[in-house]
Amino acid sequence: MAESTLSNFWIVLGLGLMTSAGLRLVLEKPPLKRIFGLTVLSHAVNIFLLLAGISSTRELHPAVLSGIVPFEKLLDPLPQALILTSIVINFGLLAYLLIYFLTAERGGKT
Amino acid sequence: MFLFFILPICAALLLRIRAFKRSEACRRALVLAVFILLSLQFLRFVAASHSLPYVIVAGFWPHYAGIVWMIDGISLVFCIAVLVVYLPVAWVFCEAKNPNHLMFLHFLLGFSFGALLSGDFFNLFVMSELFLIASFAVFFSAETLKSARLYFWIQILGSGVFLLAIAFLYKTHATLNFADFSIRFPSQSEHTRDVLGSLFLFVFLLKAGSFPLLAGIPSAYSSLPTPWFAFLAAISAKLGIYAALRFLILTNGEFVHAHPIIFFVLGFLTALLGWIGALGSLTLRKRFLYFAISHIGFFLICTEAVFLAAGHYALAAILYFLPFDCLIIAGLVLSESDQKESDAEEDMTPFQMRWPLALLLLAGSGLPPFAAFWSELAALKGSVTSKFFFASLLLYGVCNLYVSARIWLLLFWETRPRKVRVEAIFCALACLFAVWMGIAHFDWYEEIGRRTKEPLILIKRFHDSSRQIEKVREGGR
Numbered sequence: 410m411a412e413s414t415l416s417n418f419w420i421v422l423g424l425g426l427m428t429s430a431g432l433r434l435v436l437e438k439p440p441l442k443r444i445f446g447l448t449v450l451s452h453a454v455n456i457f458l459l460l461a462g463i464s465s466t467r468e469l470h471p472a473v474l475s476g477i478v479p480f481e482k483l484l485d486p487l488p489q490a491l492i493l494t495s496i497v498i499n500f501g502l503l504a505y506l507l508i509y510f511l512t513a514e515r516g517g518k519t
Numbered sequence: 520m521f522l523f524f525i526l527p528i529c530a531a532l533l534l535r536i537r538a539f540k541r542s543e544a545c546r547r548a549l550v551l552a553v554f555i556l557l558s559l560q561f562l563r564f565v566a567a568s569h570s571l572p573y574v575i576v577a578g579f580w581p582h583y584a585g586i587v588w589m590i591d592g593i594s595l596v597f598c599i600a601v602l603v604v605y606l607p608v609a610w611v612f613c614e615a616k617n618p619n620h621l622m623f624l625h626f627l628l629g630f631s632f633g634a635l636l637s638g639d640f641f642n643l644f645v646m647s648e649l650f651l652i653a654s655f656a657v658f659f660s661a662e663t664l665k666s667a668r669l670y671f672w673i674q675i676l677g678s679g680v681f682l683l684a685i686a687f688l689y690k691t692h693a694t695l696n697f698a699d700f701s702i703r704f705p706s707q708s709e710h711t712r713d714v715l716g717s718l719f720l721f722v723f724l725l726k727a728g729s730f731p732l733l734a735g736i737p738s739a740y741s742s743l744p745t746p747w748f749a750f751l752a753a754i755s756a757k758l759g760i761y762a763a764l765r766f767l768i769l770t771n772g773e774f775v776h777a778h779p780i781i782f783f784v785l786g787f788l789t790a791l792l793g794w795i796g797a798l799g800s801l802t803l804r805k806r807f808l809y810f811a812i813s814h815i816g817f818f819l820i821c822t823e824a825v826f827l828a829a830g831h832y833a834l835a836a837i838l839y840f841l842p843f844d845c846l847i848i849a850g851l852v853l854s855e856s857d858q859k860e861s862d863a864e865e866d867m868t869p870f871q872m873r874w875p876l877a878l879l880l881l882a883g884s885g886l887p888p889f890a891a892f893w894s895e896l897a898a899l900k901g902s903v904t905s906k907f908f909f910a911s912l913l914l915y916g917v918c919n920l921y922v923s924a925r926i927w928l929l930l931f932w933e934t935r936p937r938k939v940r941v942e943a944i945f946c947a948l949a950c951l952f953a954v955w956m957g958i959a960h961f962d963w964y965e966e967i968g969r970r971t972k973e974p975l976i977l978i979k980r981f982h983d984s985s986r987q988i989e990k991v992r993e994g995g996r
Binding site: 460461498506 | 641645648649652655659661664665675678679685686690695
């Protein structure tokens with residue numbers, strides 16, 4: 410239990426660091442830094458989603474790859490599905506922002 | 520119900536085929552086919568409105584484990600609002616040489632239906648994000664990019680907060696489904712409910728274009744080509760209003776009861792900003808956009824009135840006026856295009872050229888027997904017991920009438936000749952339909968409002984659908 414709490418602590422610490430770094434970068438003026446900050450922030454939110462799925466400190470197994478495991482010992486798969494979807498959406502948004510940034514750099518020639 | 524999402528996406532993909540790319544007639548046929556098919560489906564739901572809501576669980580999973588689609592009175596009316604704006608805008612795009620405009624319009628149509636028919640928060644997030652990304656794509660020219668910078672950053676901030684709200688919701692409620700969320704919400708602590716309400720409503724009000732989060736909208740939308748301007752000005756904010764209304768209904772207006780003044784103040788400030796903008800803007804496009812923003816203020820005031828004073832009357836007011844408001848805004852904006860063609864119309868009298876505009880402005884002004892009047896009357900009728908709401912709605916009505924009259928005077932007496940597009944005439948004539956609906960069928964909206972204000976029916980349908988699936992599964996074993 411102590412080990413699990415410790416690992417949760419590292420995740421929360423990472424989440425805090427990523428959020429603060431992301432916010433710092435978003436407030437910068439150069440657009441590329443802002444875009445990078447948004448990416449970091451979105452990953453921080455994804456980690457928060459991952460934390461939302463950890464409901465207890467017992468040993469949990471992935472839902473698909475662990476063979477025959479009782480239902481109550483399976484890891485909640487929903488946050489992982491949510492994270493996957495949000496990564497795809499964030500990727501689309503990031504691609505758009507980068508193209509937007511490049512277009513602005515080139516003086517609006519699309 | 521799945522058709523609403525799939526059909527527009529298929530139509531968008533069809534537009535990549537050479538025949539549709541090159542032939543205007545093929546494009547018009549496709550647009551008509553999509554419109555007729557979707558209209559028939561919606562008419563079926565309108566005819567069966569007494570048995571709404573319907574729930575469809577995708578993938579044969581129970582509602583809490585799979586993707587759920589649902590249609591009730593609110594989503595039905597909002598979907599109809601999107602559809603009625605789709606036809607005139609798509610008709611204009613059929614003339615465009617570049618078929619990509621029409622393709623993106625179909626994507627936006629599919630994603631907006633997806634957001635309106637989604638039965639859980641994550642699909643709502645996914646669909647609104649896809650709608651947002653597809654709508655960003657229409658800003659792709661140097662001029663529009665420059666003017667939409669603030670709009671982009673505000674919307675992206677909203678997306679981040681939306682995802683954060685969903686993570687917090689899952690952490691605290693262990694569900695993202697509307698029905699289960701509605702059951703578990705009252706048992707949460709006051710702080711949790713407040714944080715959740717603040718996060719979600721911040722995002723939804725941002726999408727609705729509420730004060731002060733509408734900062735980037737006027738410059739961004741008004742720089743777009745006219746049909747895009749018409750579609751986004753009419754529809755984009757309505758998705759935010761739908762989401763806010765849905766959230767508040769699922770929580771029985773808990774947030775509004777706890778903080779009774781917030782929606783009212785935001786609504787009134789939005790309307791005020793809209794009126795000031797409509798009177799003070801230099802271009803007609805911005806005037807129309809600010810006029811639309813002032814109507815958003817009315818919807819926000821009514822949203823609060825649904826839970827504090829007017830009950831289902833206020834909901835009926837929103838449901839009745841919303842599709843016609845979309846038509847009014849789209850019609851006004853579409854009428855502003857093609858100024859070059861207007862040179863040939865100099866022999867026409869001002870009235871011949873401007874009667875559709877006059878009709879659209881009358882419909883939005885609140886004068887009897889036009890659309891806004893019935894909506895304001897229903898909201899006033901419901902809030903007779905609350906002096907505060909009654910006085911505010913009355914004040915709103917008077918100010919709205921004044922602003923409409925000022926825009927009307929500017930339009931009618933300006934010296935420049937103007938040709939009104941056939942699509943704007945369609946919108947104006949459709950607004951006449953509102954007169955008939957207001958006189959003869961307003962009780963239908965009241966009934967829909969009464970049924971959808973109560974989340975218990977929705978919850979029951981969700982659980983019934985899961986029970987049926989479990990029975991079939993057990994039978995299969």
